[in-house]
Amino acid sequence: MHKHKKASGFSLLELVIVVVIIGIIAAIAIPRMSRGSAGAADAALSGDLAVLRNALDLYAAEHNGSFPTNANVVAALTTYTNAAGTTNATKTTTYIYGPYIRAIPALPVGAAKGNTGIDDEAGSGVGWVYTAATGDIVANTTSSEKDAAGKLYSDY
16 A cells, blocks of 8 residues: 655645835835934944044143144044143153044044044045034035035034
């Protein structure tokens, strides 16, 4: 006597239903994931500005309310300084302040994305625009560059 084995596997209809369900999930997930990367860059900009502003405020607190000059802002934040704001690569008994930040972060958004430079006016090759008189620092972005909510990056 022969026993017939029942065929095992998925029917064509079952496979089509699974493919359709996967397609629906992908149609929902992909736009959400792409918006997430833009939101991450916006959050990175806010975080980087907070770090830079805190470093400048700490510098000013230790240097009698004076902010670093535009010419030496990067060195003043990333190396050791004395009371007058003169920079030095190593800590000594004279150069006791700083460093306030390990490195200047790269701009995470806009046309100047990836640039780390700091200058007093917007331009190519510069990530951040700094005003030495007030200690203000903003992203080097154009007036048309906005986040997903429509807020200008320059207003962060």
